[in-house]
Amino acid sequence: MKPIQMVDLKNQYEHIRDEMDQAMEQVIQQTAFINGPQVREFAGQLADYLQVEHVIPCANGTDALQIALMALELEPGDEVITPDFTFISTVEVVKLLGLKPVLVDVDPRYFTLSPDKVREAITPRTKAIVPVHLYGQCAEMEQLMELAEKHGLKIIEDTAQAIGADYYRQGKIQKAGTLGDIGCTSFFPSKNLGAFGDGGAVFTRDPDLADKIRTIANHGSHQKYYHTRVGVNSRLDTLQAAILKVKLAYLDQYSRARQQAAAFYDQALAGIEQLQLPQVQPHSSHIYHQYTLVLSDQVQRDDLREYLKDRQIPTMVYYPVPMHQQPAYQIEESPAKGPFEVSRRLSQKVLSLPMHTELDQEQLQYMTDTLKKYFQS
Ligand SMILES: *Cc1c(COP(=O)(O)O)cnc(C)c1O
Numbered sequence: 165m166k167p168i169q170m171v172d173l174k175n176q177y178e179h180i181r182d183e184m185d186q187a188m189e190q191v192i193q194q195t196a197f198i199n200g201p202q203v204r205e206f207a208g209q210l211a212d213y214l215q216v217e218h219v220i221p222c223a224n225g226t227d228a229l230q231i232a233l234m235a236l237e238l239e240p241g242d243e244v245i246t247p248d249f250t251f252i253s254t255v256e257v258v259k260l261l262g263l264k265p266v267l268v269d270v271d272p273r274y275f276t277l278s279p280d281k282v283r284e285a286i287t288p289r290t291k292a293i294v295p296v297h298l299y300g301q302c303a304e305m306e307q308l309m310e311l312a313e314k315h316g317l318k319i320i321e322d323t324a325q326a327i328g329a330d331y332y333r334q335g336k337i338q339k340a341g342t343l344g345d346i347g348c349t350s351f352f353p354s355k356n357l358g359a360f361g362d363g364g365a366v367f368t369r370d371p372d373l374a375d376k377i378r379t380i381a382n383h384g385s386h387q388k389y390y391h392t393r394v395g396v397n398s399r400l401d402t403l404q405a406a407i408l409k410v411k412l413a414y415l416d417q418y419s420r421a422r423q424q425a426a427a428f429y430d431q432a433l434a435g436i437e438q439l440q441l442p443q444v445q446p447h448s449s450h451i452y453h454q455y456t457l458v459l460s461d462q463v464q465r466d467d468l469r470e471y472l473k474d475r476q477i478p479t480m481v482y483y484p485v486p487m488h489q490q491p492a493y494q495i496e497e498s499p500a501k502g503p504f505e506v507s508r509r510l511s512q513k514v515l516s517l518p519m520h521t522e523l524d525q526e527q528l529q530y531m532t533d534t535l536k537k538y539f540q541s
Contacts (some may be wrong), residue, residue, distance in 0.1 A: 171354045172522040187406040200402030206409045214339045218374035219367045221400035225324040225350020228364040230257040232320045232346040235376040246294040247277045249507035254294045272506045273443045279307035292318040297326035302448035305343045319344030325453035359404040421521040422452040432532035455519040480516045
């Protein structure tokens with residue numbers, strides 16, 4: 165059996181090695197390492213794939229979120245709603261820009277922002293909602309968009325984990341990240357569309373926002389050495405764009421490989437009552453950036469992880485500490501907004517299994533058999 169890894173980027177590369185090497189070689193020959201033609205080509209292809217007008221590449225997913233927020237031109241102290249259970253980026257950029265992160269608990273089934281709790285958290289100072297499409301499926305966008313419309317809020321979608329997922333809305337299919345005002349993604353190597361280094365992108369349908377985003381990402385400048393606003397330096401390297409151009413063509417195939425692995429896990433683990441398997445919200449497809457279980461109260465997570473590790477099965481905890489408990493943020497629990505009951509429990513009880521495009525039947529069989537054995541003993 166091939167060794168089991170959380171993510172297997174090496175074997176993924178082996179299948180497309182010729183194309184990838186050729187794309188990289190071409191960039192090296194051209195030496196246009198910054199803003200080379202591949203950057204624009206990739207942005208165009210991603211725009212076609214997402215069916216969105218404007219794609220602005222940038223240096224990483226966290227920058228994408230920061231640039232998107234800067235483009236909204238909010239005032240210091242304005243409130244931005246974002247989930248308590250997620251990766252740090254959304255909270256970090258809100259705070260960095262002098263805005264106020266308002267953390268909201270997540271849905272216990274889907275692990276994404278709870279629309280009911282968002283409703284309770286809205287105040288006259290709320291200006292934006294930043295839902296995170298966690299683990300590969302969309303947040304409940306329909307309800308969030310209704311709330312946003314009613315209260316005049318902007319929506320920035322963090323689709324770093326859900327690039328390529330579909331959302332079904334009013335009889336139409338739209339790609340994750342293209343429903344709200346702005347979408348943000350990351351091309352961190354282990355993401356579903358991953359580069360060989362850092363990368364990110366911001367997308368929108370709105371031409372005015374697109375112009376602001378493009379300017380902000382380029383030192384606040386339309387024309388070299390003339391600066392009309394305060395910006396940042398955030399670019400996607402040409403080499404990364406060339407790599408991503410090749411991999412974008414495989415994204416749907418990669419999503420299907422992940423879905424097949426997830427279906428295997430689902431079927432094999434269905435009988436184990438100590439495990440809550442991933443649930444898919446009815447308006448979204450799931451492209452399984454992670455396959456994440458919730459363990460029941462009796463299960464000792466560390467003990468299970470140790471057992472699996474001894475049998476060469478790696479696991480990860482995404483994420484062990486909810487945002488409100490992070491020492492850098494120390495955000496008060498507000499009784500009115502609920503005590504973050506779900507995010508606290510999830511941080512104690514979630515466990516992600518290996519999930520990538522290269523898992524084979526033998527590995528999946530071995531992993532699920534081993535899990536079954538643990539729960540039988
Ligand atoms: C990976 C990730 C980010 C940040 O992306 P970087 O490219 O590492 O900055 C933001 N949000 C979520 C949900 C992520 O998974």
